Every structure is written in C-alpha cells, then in structure tokens.
Amino acid sequence: MAGDEHLTPPTPPTKAYASLITSAHIVNATAHKIWLNIEAIFRQNNDATAIQLENELRTLTMGELSIHDYFNKIKKIADLLEGIGEKVKEKHVVIHAVSGLSNKFDTTVGFIRHNKPIPSFDEVRSMHLAEELRLCTTRTPPPSQTINLDKIMASKCS
Template sequence: MYDANLLQIISSDDSTSKDLWDTFHAFFLNNKMSRMLQLQENFHNTKKGSSSIADFCHSLKNLAEALVDYVSQIDDVELVMRILRELLPSYHNIVDVVTNTKPFPSFLESKNMLLIYDS
C-alpha cells in the first residue's frame, strides 16, 4: 500500500517507473540521514539529570543500538565514556575505577559496576 500524497509529491505526468523509484529512494535516503543526525544529537546531548543510573544507561544504550541501523556505530568505549562524563562529582571514585580497569570494561560490566556503587 502506498501513500497517495507521497505519490503526488514524487511523480509528474511524464515519470517512468524508474524515475518514481529513484525519487522514492532519494526521498527515504534523505529521511534516513536526518534520522541518523537526530539520533546522534540525542546521544551526545542526553543528560542524566534525575534519572537513575539504570535508566540513563538504558537510554544511551537504546540510542547507540538505534544508530547501528544507520551505519553509525557507537562502540562500548564511547558509550561507557559518554555515561561516565554525565555522572555527578559524587561518582568520581567509581569513574576512576571504571576508567582504570584493564582491559577497559564493556558497557554491561561498567553498568554493573555503577549499579553496585550506587546501591
């Protein structure tokens, strides 16, 4: 099923099937880029605020996973460092532990360390 309004937007009287397909593809590719940029901005601007550690980690992990669909992968190190940068000064000790753990902990390991520290 197609949206009649979209068909009106992308078609003209002399459009071939290939013209319609190319225009349709470009239309959604442009939307894909806009969505990727929006997700990246959300990832980099999400603040912990009054959220729990679990909720904050979950929000950033969801954004990172959504970006994979747009070939804009955020690895565990970047994800963990983003979380750590948003923590209050009262978390300074656990931030030091996480950043100095060798090898650098995964997202799940870091999240668990933060949850244990928080409890």
C-alpha cells in the same frame, strides 16, 4: 494461507505517508523507481538524524534519572544510530555514558576511565546498577560526638 488470520491489517495512510508517496512519485515510473526515490528521501534525512542523535548521545546527562533509565536511554540512542547505518563504537558509547553520570558515581567513573581495556557497555551498566543499589541502601552512620579541639587544647595548655 494458514495462519494469516493473525496478521495485523496495514495501517491506514497518514498525511505524512501520503506526502512521502506524492513527493517520490514520478510520472510513468515503475514501482521500483518510486521505491528507489523513497529510499533516497530517507537516506537524505539520515544524515540530519545522525547528527542530532550523536549530539544527544554526547551531551546527555543523568540528571534525576535512575541508572536503569539513563543507560536504557543511552542504549536506545546508540541503537537508533546503528539502525540508520552509522557505525557506533562501544568504547565511545561507554565514554559518553560515564561522562554524563552524576557526581555520586565519581569513584566508579574514575575506575572505568583508568581501566585497560575499557569495560563493555553491559559491564559498566551492571557496575553502576550495583553502585546505585549500594548508595541507596547504605546506612547513615550514627552521629558521632563532636570533638571540640579548642577545649582540648585549652585544657592541656592550662
């Protein structure tokens, strides 16, 4: 076929791949039956994977990650859940995302939690990217003169 010269050759089988085929093989079975067995094996693993991913989504915290990296990690987990057939509500992804943010974002988190309806994931990410930029570029105010109230009170009372 024209254009086939650009196709990537198939990946050589690995031990895991060979093990999967061996475990799905049934004597005198059709290719269709073997394929159904492989699909069943993947479906059995999906429940365990879904539990693991949902737990990771629920407990993920920002730590030292940037907003960009943190929200990408959240998005990747949500996409993986969708990819294995789990329904993921955007509202829940937003709630989990803001729950794991560091304390320096408490102002925006408070706003989001009390906003009706809850903003979309993309809006929340955008808000926090802007807030992170603002926090990084905010200049420290010059040191102010410390007022010693004891001295002022003593001078007024004398």
